[in-house]
Amino acid sequence: MATRSSLAREEAxxxxxxxxxxxxxxxxxxxxxxxxxxxxxxxxxxxxxxxxRLPADSGLPWHRVVNARGGxxxxxxxxxxxxxxxxxxxxxxxxxxxxxxxxxxRWDGDLA
DNA sequence: AATGTGACCGCGA
DNA sequence: TTCGCGGCCACAT
Numbered sequence: 001m002a003t004r005s006s007l008a009r010e011e012a013x014x015x016x017x018x019x020x021x022x023x024x025x026x027x028x029x030x031x032x033x034x035x036x037x038x039x040x041x042x043x044x045x046x047x048x049x050x051x052x053r054l055p056a057d058s059g060l061p062w063h064r065v066v067n068a069r070g071g072x073x074x075x076x077x078x079x080x081x082x083x084x085x086x087x088x089x090x091x092x093x094x095x096x097x098x099x100x101x102x103x104x105x106r107w108d109g110d111l112a
Numbered sequence: 113a114a115t116g117t118g119a120c121c122g123c124g125a
Numbered sequence: 126t127t128c129g130c131g132g133c134c135a136c137a138t
Contacts, residue, residue, distance in 0.1 A: 009135080031120055042133050048119035049135080068121055075119040
């Protein structure tokens with residue numbers, strides 16, 4: 001079998017992918033939440049790392065993933081407005097601080 | 113082997 | 126409520 005580390009990374013990537021792909025339109029999830037639902041409680045940063053490596057044509061609704069404050073995390077490429085635009089297209093409303101109300105939009109998958 | 117980095121998170125001031 | 130710091134885990138140098 002292949003080296004376990006690279007395989008584990010792929011596996012984690014698949015898990016994150018599956019979770020994020022399950023987020024319905026108009027809803028969002030935090031990096032930490034995705035990591036937690038994937039069974040990797042403290043891997044919030046790796047969720048972001050995975051998305052960073054994600055190809056643009058993956059079809060994954062990456063825009064539905066926001067940080068714990070309900071805001072869009074700064075990234076190298078400056079697609080900042082794009083994520084907001086995509087969410088707004090799904091009915092998500094941002095406040096003046098550029099943040100959304102997690103209380104209202106946060107998607108609780110298996111969580112009640 | 114050691115150090116630095118990151119699309120993060122939580123808590124104390 | 127906002128800001129700053131440490132903690133966190135895996136990968137790159």
